[in-house]
Amino acid sequence: MNSSRLKLSAILIALPLAIGLYGCDKDEKKPASQVAAKVNSSEISVHQINFLLSRLGPAAAAATPEQAKKLRQDVLEKLIEQQLAVDQAVEKKIDRSPEVMEALEAARREVLSRAYLEQVVSAQGKVTPDEARAYYRQNPALFAERRLYNIQEIQLAAADGLAAKLRDQINAGKSMEDIARWLKAQDIKFGGGSAARAAEQVPLPLLPKLHALKDGQGLVLEDGKAITVMRLVASQSQPVDEATALPRIQQFLGNQRGGEAAAREIKQLRDKATISYLGDFAPVAAPAAPAASPAAAPTTAPATTPAAASSEKSATTPANALEKGVAGLK
Template identity: 55%
Template sequence: MAMVYSWCTPYPGRHLFQIANLHMKHLLKATPHILLASAMAFGLVACGKSEDKKVATQVAAKVGSEEISVHQINQVLNNANTKDATPDTVKKMSREVLEKLIDQQLAISQATEKKLDRSPDVVGQIESAKRDILARAYVQQLVASLPKPTAEEAKKYYAEHPQLFSERRVFNVQELIMPNQEGLAEQLGTLNKAGKSTEDIANYLKGKDIKFNGGAATRTAEQIPMDLLNKLQPLKDGQSLLAQTPQTITLIHLASSKTVPVDEATALPRIEQFLGNQRANEAIASNMKGLRQSAKIEYMGEFAKSDAAPAVSAAASQPAPAAKAEDQNKATLEKGIAGLK
């Protein structure tokens, strides 16, 4: 019987380095143009309310009667994580941020003059931004209270996952992908066990008039779900296995491979980052589950007619614009290890 499992099924710890790398890459590459998108949310909430003017000891610029404070500039820069930037770079970024804040204030003034701040659509967007900011602040406070992963925990993770680090491989595979039909996995398993080549199996499928797609791919260890990686890791070049989902069956033939290890010293900082993200995701999910259990939630109207949706995950419970936590984990690990090669 061939080994049958899913090539596509994700696992929570699969893409370890992607978390650190993607997060840092996003922050280090963030521009004032991007960062002002979040600042705009604060600006919109205060739009048209002169009594809510900020109190600032320093004023960087005045746009009409409205002041732009140094504090506003610093708030945007703080989101850019400029701790490693040179003083000249920070000064240049401050100027760019100020110019964008001026543009923003000009747009806000025009919007207020045209009474756009009273339109139902804009009011709805302002309320949505406010809800998102508050929800994000709660999640950030929750995460900030969590203990940081220790070096010992990171070393343990490194030792327990040699297939991702010390014995990490890059796999060149050939694939045959076809719809999952009753009994087909067993038939392909028999052919695979008998040592039939990929070409032989392709001809078999043609003879049975079973549609399939073929292709080749190069996959690093961190790009492969852990349950599948544990099966693929022991294979020698020239061997094959089957991967199955409810919709598809994939024959994976290992054409060749090479070992590309990641040493402990290089891996540990990113492992700590990964473990921190993993701990945060679990804490958010647990906290949100508790909040749902203690809150009185009533589904109304058409939503009361069907079964209530299951409790949201840690990723889904975070503010809407944020990428799903698990997806971020996967993306960060994959790109992180790739950057270590």
Template identity: 55%
Template sequence: MRHISAKLALPLLAIPLLLSVTACGGKDEKTASQVAAKVNDDEISVHQINFVLSRSGANAPTPEAAAKLRREVLDKLVDQQLVVAQAVEKKLDRSPAVVMALEAARRDVLARAYIEQLSAAVAKPSTEEAKKYFQEHPQLFGERRIYNIQEVVFPTAPGLKGEVEAQVAAGKPIEEIAAWLKSKNIKFAGGGATKPAEQIPLELLPKVHALKDGEGMVVEAPQTITAMRVIASQAAPVTEAEALPKIQQFLFNQRAGESTGKELAQLKAKAKISYAGEFAGTAPAAPAAAPAAAETAAAPASDASIEKGVAGLK
């Protein structure tokens, strides 16, 4: 059960903060069937156990394992309540740092609840939409490859890209290009890595996919230039049946993120926001992009692979 215990650790650590969100409403009257344990004058309810289990994602394969898991959660909640009681007795709940942490947790829970409510109203992508995405991105799925890539990254400078492109086109190894950069006193970073398709930026993937083993390319960003060469690659396709559920989740997360972004823009437009002190007169920072999807990884047998192929590449 060690792997299950690890899953329970984070939700249990979060319980004191989450309890603070509802503490202002007073204690709920619990029936005898709702009380799982009493720790001095405090009660631990069945609902608390269910909450921890729902957040942990732990699954028990048998009824016996489920009962053992619920008891494990209860024991941890008992230990936690003993520690919480000591913290309150020592008035730690009144310390500025703890008060601020509790308020931050309250704000986070409320914000997440509103975002979840918005997401619940978002239409789920159809199977047809997922199939269309699958067909439009063969590099991530049907023609997916795992690449052994060598690359070197260095700052942009006038004329530098053209010189490096000529070296890459001539077939020079990345090590030689790095040595040339060093001779020019140009700082660089680089090395070799094995990267599945989903770990390559989506806008760059078609170009990398088109490279044969031994071929290279140069990519320029606003502040950096990257010279890369595909040393070797191997096919690692993902079937449509494996990919579709993950694609649907990705598309849903994408829509939910767009919905949240629009709602936030509308709220900002209606709100009266002013900045003071060191922030007065400065432009607000650009809003962070909403996460498009849950991460996933790379082997046809691994859910994480397919999701990341859809989610992590921007």
């Protein structure tokens, strides 16, 4: 239960002003059965204890009856200590200081905005088992064909024709050491790295490409600014069966659905609102364009084709996704 106590302390430390100054010092009279303790003229209710216990999550839910009783008592003692400090803060008028008033208002705004978005998220339908099963079937690399990957990589700045030359070396079966020596001979700066990653730790856009490789094979990725040479040194099959995966998938899809709903709601609210940036945050007016010469022919920027736009949008650099190491490749 040590982790539960640490988490409880963090909750009580993070929200002492919001809970204490807005709740504990009020003179509201609660039914005697709902009062857990009295601290001077203030009361601590069972509801306050239950609220903080609910914030502990699975740690509190998994407690035995004896542990739960001890944990409830710990929460009460922390609330008593908190109330004593709150009483002193109010007596010394600390609650009226500008810094504390700003902190209280910030806590209030945070609680209200979070509560509203949680309401938006909770209004979304739950992910059904059928939806979870479909996701399981559509992503074999994450589940039925899940693997652990041992990867080596080299990262370097992009240059004309360089990616094609590196791709030729990968296709010819050159080792990463051979490629590193070739880059040194060309006086091209690069970085080396290696990492062991489970399928779920690989960025989703990269996973299908990595999953398609056999041990010893490699690939070259280019995003216009950087090149990553990657070789799959070895891999190990560790599938996840459907029964084990379904609860995790439902939670993942539920979180994803809720996040998307919250983002849509915020966007709609911004679109409807009148938002003006002032002072240092006011947008800087663009300088006026010089008048065109009557003899000058109008110029038109080249149009971006949908294919090119799609390519630019989907380009991915996995370099940041893997830890840096194996400096000996340099």
